Amino acid sequence: MRLNRRLFLLSDLGPNRVLASLALWHGVQGALLIALGVGGLVSRTQLLSLVHGIALAGAVVVGFLSVVASIGIARRSHIGRAASLVVHYLLFIAALIGLASALDLFKGLDVLADYAAEGVPFLMAFVFMVGYALRTIELSERPVPRWRRRIGSAVMLVGGVGVALSLGLVTALLDWVAKLLQSPSALVWLALAVISVFLLRVMWRDPVAAWLGARRTHGEQLVGWLFLSPNLLGFLFFFAGPLLFSLYVSFTNWDAFNRRDWVGLENYARAFGLVVQPLRVPDQPASEALDVRTYSELMRVHLPGQSFLIGARDRLFWISLGNTLLFSALAVPLSVVPALFLAVLLNMRLPGMRLYRTLYFIPSVAAVVGVALIWQWMYNSQVGWINYFITEGINFINALLGTDIPDPQIRWLADSSYALLSVVIMSAWQWIGFNTVLFLAGLQTIPRELYEAATVDGANPRQQFFHITLPLLAPTTFYVLVTASIQALQVFDQVFIISNGTGGPGTSTLTMTLNLYQNGFQSFRQGYASALAWILFVVIFLFTLFQFRRQRKASSAYES
Amino acid sequence: MAKNRLLRILTVLTSYGVLTFFALVMLFPFLVMLFTSLKTPADTFSYPPRLLPREQITVTLPGYERPLPLHLVEHEEGRTQPMALVEDNIRVGIFAPLQPDGSPDRSRVVMRRFGEVRVVGGEDPKTVLLDGAEVPVYEVNVDGEIQEMVVISRTAVGRFVNPDNPSESVLANVRLSPPVTRITAHPENYLTVVNLLGFDRALTNTALITILTVIGQLTTSVLGGYAFARLKFPGRDSLFLVYLGTVMVPFVVLIIPLYQLMVAIGWVNSMPALILPWLYTAYGTFLMRQFFITIPREVEEAALIDGASRLTILTRIFLPASVPALATLATFTFLYAWNSFFWPLVVVNTGNTRAQVLTLALNVLRGRASDSPNLILAGAAISIIPPTIVFALAQRYYVESVASSGLKG
């Protein structure tokens, strides 16, 4: 029995034969994969579909690795072993994905959702959780009694089986097997998966490792990559790849339907295209000073004696940039300064502070879409609460002071001068709680003794705040500012809901992200929209860098 | 000393005052949401706005088939009284007596229905010149006395009767007579919303997406975080830097290529597109790594010597020690998955009910029920309440470790 098993793992055949066959296998495999990949990439003259492109490029890479493995094994190097393991691991993953798509398993998530829609699975999951609670939660100092552990386990079992049954897992499993037997391509994938696993095992074995001179650290390295791999594959496939593709698209005029021509830097030129024209008279019409077929009036600059007209190729880009910066410039301080103030109050450690902290946090938990709908209603100029409070407040002041301040009757969302401000107020409201909690945590790391010492030295609370709290809170402030800015520069949900996706009234709430959405998914200029996305990225990057610099300077000043 | 104490009490009181004020500011919109979602549509438009849902009281009076709405009617002498509206939109004239010089006396006007008055002169109506136009003169009965009067304006009023004495009736402006209301609640709004747009399906879908995303992100982040924190492999640190850098890349950069990728794989409009791309997160990996490096190495080394595998060490030693970090990441992911809007907006279409999520359903709802804020806010409540509950349950870990884990960056 023991012998058979070892024979199965090829260890009994002796190093030379095993390694030779493995090297040969990898050589053939590498040659095949490279041929397949290169052949596929070259033979297609017309546009490759994205998935085929990725698959073929992947084949070339794995093929190359396989050749490395072949040579490495032949030379008895541990690198060969590593390459072989990586190749087979990747093949195994590829086989699983191939199997899944051959059996249409991904679409199965939709079916899962159909089952979940009946609600029973959630009920069962709840039962499962109740069981878990029964098993583990300690009501007193003593450990959970045995009877409760037993009942808990039973309830968990019922819940777990219930979830499996109500989600159709059992029928799905049977069905899966049935399908597998009927589909040849699925069987091929399955075979590939099995072969990969088998060869992985062979290569992993201690004797084989020893023959190839692999040491313990080499093993650890491989385990490291193995642990990272789910993450890394996701990173490559859903992040790095798309990121590069986006960069490529930003140099084309892609419309998502037919056209995809390389246009070089045209998209960026279009976004940044500006002209400055001197004007004869300050209110000279733009059509006289500019080629209005290409340029639009962006703004006028009046210097003493001379006025200039600035025209832009894409006016909306500049407007959206301006709106975004204005939004951030208002929303960040509005959400950070009150937060700092509240955090200092909460840090007095009076009874009930936990409750306040929780209450402040609730808005940041809620969906922006829902919040925007609530505020849209509160902002209603005729029957909304905000104007009501303003009216009442002004009446009160007028009655108190005998003044005659008129009621402004602000049309928050319909007036282009106020619309962006409305969104700022709403967003600040939503972000304050989160920032407060961050500040509070930062404050709690400041040693109390410092304040006590300062009090002894006769420093008043104001001095304490500016000379102890603020400098020591600098890292927190930095973190809060950076996250709040990044969030603010990407604002989308709020303005989309508030303006019905138009960026209106006029262009007053057109932010960069919304402009990008309109270009990419309304006018279908996906190439241009990608360029806009990269510009936004650069803006955010510069912003963060700027904050970093300031933080560095500030902290070094503090240390010196 | 006494002065200091007074100062201290004052400070505390002011602090509580300020904190309570901000707490009200934070909560008020949610109260508006909850109460408005229980209103009738007409009630939402009332001004001045009121929090509690109210509805008009009706009474049934003998001789009238339908229940009659009660209004607070102001009588001429300034007294107000609840009265039942029995007839509305009665067109009446405001009549003024003619003075000797031929002009109307606007200080002694009366209101009459046109059926109650007669044109002077019958076939050959008598007219006077008023503001440059010939107007007819009417005979109007004022307290039993017939006077010659002209119409100076027209309006429409309602006829109200005293519910205690149905023979007593007055004519009064309906719009300006405030309805008599009582507090009520219309929880059926929630049912209406659910039936209107398949909110139930959106709810289960969102729940499923959220659960799977949380499980997936926790798994990949824990494995990746452990690899970055404890396992040595070539390229680890530079790769970690790359990961850190990606936290700064805005999602919008990815939206077009990711969308095209979904088109290429054929996942558009289906659940995998909402789940699978989000199973990996650079931020979560970073978070877990930061937590794992604080765990002492000694325990781990002892286990290694005992022959435990890395996976065993991870599950038996690291995971139990990092419950706060896990709770934080789970809550973060939960909120992110539950509230995400931009990606579903792009990748799932409104007509599709099978992959509908709450935020999208809300977006459709606000168009479909644009005239019923009560329904829209009921929908908002459905989407907001579950994450609030999750937060309330997890906040013991969450609030504290959001801060501490975030700050280590």
Added chain:
Amino acid sequence: MRFLTFSPFVRLGAIALWVLSACAVPAPLPQQPAQPPAGEAPAAPASEEVVLRWRTRPDNKEEADVYASISDEVSKRIGVKLIYEPGGSETASYQDVLKTELASGTAPDVFWIPGTDIADFVERGLLLDLRPFAAKTPGYSDDNFYPEPMFHLTYNPATGKTGEVLWGLPRDVSTFVLYLNLDLINEAGAPDPRELAKAGKWDWAAFEEVARKVNALGGDIKGYGMNAWWGPYGAFMNAAGGGFFNKERNACNLTSKESLEGLAFLKKLYDEGLAVPYGEDSEPPFRAGKVGMFQNGRWATPGISTVTFNWDVVELPKGPSGHMGNWLFWGAYVVNKNTKHPELAWKLVDALTQPEIQAKVAARGTNIPSRRGEAVFEEFLKILPEKNNQAFLNGLADQPTAEGPLWTGSWPDFDRAMGAVVSDLLTGKITLEEFAKIACDEPSKAFNR
């Protein structure tokens, strides 16, 4: 020292297997609850079942229900299983979603689009030419429908000629009316617009007088309300003899004397506070009984018919040109270029525009049939008899301007640029003189191709 075993692999594999198997598609699903209830076709044909998906943009719940019931009816007629998908409403970017779906190949077989979008869809190559199928259909003729929509629906951008192709059939038509709050108008002692219209005295001056009187009731009562899109302000420009485009529809006409006259009148209403502020949705306050006259199309009738006050409709007042300058709104059922069943898709389009089906839509009060003819009008006039349906037909009879796409430019771009500058004008950001100078600068870019 076997610190590394295979157990991680085996365990992970088992978990992966289990998770993946969870996603397997079981053959027969137990009664999918997700199916839109409207799509359940009775008596589904056996064996290889053909399923067509179709979509409209319902403006409210009532409208969605109408189309869902029609779907069942038509399904029986043409013997194909139909799935009706109510698309997003106007605020949920209906057309954008459609285009996104077309780009990704998940769009329905048949869908409705507004008349203004036909050119955009055609030029992107998204629509199927239905002419070959129509030619084989007995009894079909372009002349059964209003000529203005058919001009655009049969326009071939490749040759610049009309009548050659067929992109779709108009679903219905509509015009603007003024919805009246009779309670407010009577309370204000204003003359009854319906009687003025009958007497031929319903012009801008009379309209302004009524708005002014109602507005004088004070408080939050407004004389007039309209919503912020091209239709309402366009009607005023039309009524003054102007319009968005020149006759050839290849240049901007916003700054012509006539167009400016229409906008000047409208601006006066806004500047003097007679109207619900521009940019705010006027329908909620109208339905709350706070607006005297509300300008909207037939599609608003089902929603408005639920109000508690006395209401009616009246045609738009006649402007300086002697006409009310109304629009002929229309939208069309078109067929996805990539449909798998072009023949059946045409059958569906044809069936959806048959008089009996259109009568059903009209019966719910949603829209006016797109077919011409006395019989159709007779049917329409029977609906909601207490209301003045004739007002809609008067609008259609008084030389309406048909909404239409821009074959020489991009309507969405034009609309966006025009909307911004008109909004600036009507909210008082710029004066009429400034508007006259700059209004065409941006919209004209829509003609740059």
